[in-house]
Amino acid sequence: MRTIALLMSFVFWGAVSVSAQSVSEVVTALKQANADKVTDNFDSVIDLKMPEKAELKSIGKTQASVVLSSFFDQSKITGFEMGSQRELASTVYITGKLQSTEKTYNITIMLKTKGDKQQIITVRIG
Secondary structure, three states: OHHHHHHHHHHHHHHHHHHHHHHHHHHHHHHOOOHHHHHOOEEEEEEEEOOOOOOEEEEEHHHHHHHHHHHHHHHOEEEEEEEEEEEEOOEEEEEEEEEEOOOEEEEEEEEEEEOOEEEEEEEEEO
16 A cells, blocks of 8 residues: 555656646746747647737647747847746646847746646747
8 A cells, every 4th residue: 555655656746847847948948038949848739829919729839939939039039037837737827027128028828738748838928
């Protein structure tokens, strides 16, 4: 019985560790203003909302990567300030402010557990 309890705790803490690692990678990439590293964590299909643009629903990872990278370049994104992070079941929400040379943008990112990794399924920038 102890063996089962011990095994279950390893499985639980392993899942928490993987989740924390994925979220940490995204936050670090945002702080470094590295759009390519952010997009490495995209799911195969995501929803994307950019400032003053219509929401793009269920777009492929490649197209979403191009859109986000273009936004980072055109807006001259320089960093990220974390607002909050919440976890609900297998979903993590990150909010904060993207900083640029000219202004700041609110950002909300939703990650969902897919296999053994948290992957970005929604990005909203406003």
